Amino acid sequence: MPKRLMNTGSIASLSCICSIHSRWIVALLGISVLPSTLRAEGFIEDSHGNLTLRNYYLDRDYKDGGAKSAAREWAQGFILGMESGFTQGVVGFGLDVRGLLGVKLDSAPDRSGTELLPVSASDKRAADEYSRLAPTAKLRFAQSTVKSGDVSIFLPFAFASPSRLLPQTFRGTTLSSKDIDGLTLNTGYIDRINKRDSTDYQAMSIATPNRRFNGAATTSHLAYVGGDYQVNKELSLRAYHAEVAELYQQDTLALLHNLPLGDGVFTSDLRSFFSREDGAAKAGEVDNRNLSALFGYRLGGHRVSLGYMHSSGDTATPYISGTELMGMSELTMASDFLNAKERTWQAIYDYDFVASGVPGLKGRLRYVRGDNIELAAFNAEDRKEREFQMELGYVIQSGPLKNVGLLARKAIYRNDFPSGTAFRDENQTRFQVLYTLPIW
Known part of the structure; x- marks a missing residue:
């Protein structure tokens, strides 16, 4: 350090x-x-x-x-x-x-x-x-675990953001069960969020970049149920239902598949989110269907992926402020690519240098482009955005600094949005040094 x-x-x-x-x-x-x-x-x-x-x-x-x-x-x-x-x-x-x-x-x-x-x-x-x-208090019976207090959830509709200095957590109670072979069931009740740059719990609200929804409206709780089923070694399915009380409901379906093909592996990642308002709809109208597909081929240290995401309905894709939605645009740096009507393409190239005799070194190039964007609060239609990312990470493999991780990320982002929108043209740079020291 x-x-x-x-x-x-x-x-x-x-x-x-x-x-x-x-x-x-x-x-x-x-x-x-x-x-x-x-x-x-x-x-x-x-x-x-x-x-x-x-x-x-x-x-x-x-x-x-x-x-x-x-x-x-x-x-x-x-x-x-x-x-x-x-x-x-x-x-x-x-x-x-x-x-x-x-x-x-x-x-x-x-x-x-x-x-x-x-x-x-x-x-x-x-x-x-x-x-x-x-x-966090916890109890375990058979293959089920209940946690209550400060909890982390890493689920498609609310992924605790790992992208800043300290992790973002929630206050609530969660249950995870693996009593059925191949099936992981998750359910929970969350009433507060502790954001990544905060020291206290606060009521949850809907994310409102570009003034998509009423961000002043808060919810009393998030309740969810669903699970992941490993059909076999190559195929897994995912289904969840989440209710953000008085704001919106969201259903998630996903399919992940690996197919050996030639000397490599062909991967398929299909995801969908179906969102609508809940109860009094204090955040305003919510009407969105977000469908995405990402196909890749991994051969040796190389992996090439191509993807498409389509947003339809009258509004943008909702998610809880302070979290990340695990759609195709996850891990973008400058924008979320979840605007109303947005059509998004992406191309990714990953390389693991272990194939070249350098274990611990990994690199990524990624290009994401969205068009047909509607920004209702700004009376703007058919807008565009794009982001180019470069990433290089290395975990030291030996010596006194063994297991120290170094990560550098760079993004170049541009759009043609009206003045005053949340996402601005920028060149973004991030450097991280990470080290985990076992205490006992």
């Missing part, structure tokens, strides 16, 4: 990490003094913990002549994860605790707003640091 971290990290920041660690120890000690009938050797013996260090630089260089010419910040994240085992018996109990700390390394009011750090609404200054402690 850069030496500057040690110079800028305050005593309070280090104290926070120590405090989080000490609270976990207290929790374990509390369990250890319970009567032996309530304790289980697995609770302690099967526990483990790790500390993830994430150094993140993000630079958005705007090219549209707007008043703000850049958003540029650098920060250091600490993610302390502690997971217990389960007590013995038909029903096993456990406790997980996650401590999160973000420290500002470089920012300024005229270029804040990358979402690496919380920003004051009054003076646009990024916080020097932010942190939170997130406990």
Whole structure:
């Protein structure tokens, strides 16, 4: 990690990490003094913990002549994860605790707003640091696990965003079951979200880039049910239903298939989202069908993929603000490509350098283009956007820096949207250094 971290990290920041660690120890000690009938050797013996260090630089260089010419910040994240085992018996109990700390390394009011750090609404200054402690109670019976408290969900309709300094989480209760061979069932009730640049839980709302919906409307909860079924080694199916109370409902269907072909593998990824308003429809009308197909061929270290996504209906594709929708446009950097009526094409080239004798090194080139875009709030039709991405990542394989990950991403994004829209012409650069250190 850069030496500057040690110079800028305050005593309070280090104290926070120590405090989080000490609270976990207290929790374990509390369990250890319970009567032996309530304790289980697995609770302690099967526990483990790790500390993830994430150094993140993000630079958005705007090219549209707007008043703000850049958003540029650098920060250091600490993610302390502690997971217990389960007590013995038909029903096993456990406790997980996650401590999160973000420290500002470089920012300024005229270029804040990358979402690496919380920003004051009054003076646009990024916080020097932010942190939170997130406990999760859990229980296990047979092949089912229930978690309650601070939870992460990585599902098609609400994928906890991993794209900033600290992870985005939820408050609620989830159930995941694998009691049926090949089938993973998931259901949950979520009532609050903790966004990636926030320290507290808040009511969930609908994402509103380009003023698609009423972003001031909030929901009391998200409820969902569905699952993934592994038909065989090559084919898997996915189906989910989600209700964001008083805002919208969304059904998800997907098919993933691998077909050995020649010396390589032909892959098919078909996804669909069907969305409509729910209850009082406080966010406004929701009417959207999002269908996508991505086909690829993998041969040695090479993989070439071509895809198409079509959005129909009267509105854009909805998703919860602060999360990501796992459609074909996932992991784009400058836009979500989920506008009303949008038709999107993409081409991807991936290369794993292990095929050339360099394990740990991977690269990607990606081009995404959307057209036929309707921006109702701006009275604009038949608009276009495009994004070109370059990515190079390397995980050091040996030596004192073994398992340190380096990731560089670059995006060039352009559109012909009216002034004032959410997505601006920009050249975006991201650098990350990641390292996970096992504690025990």
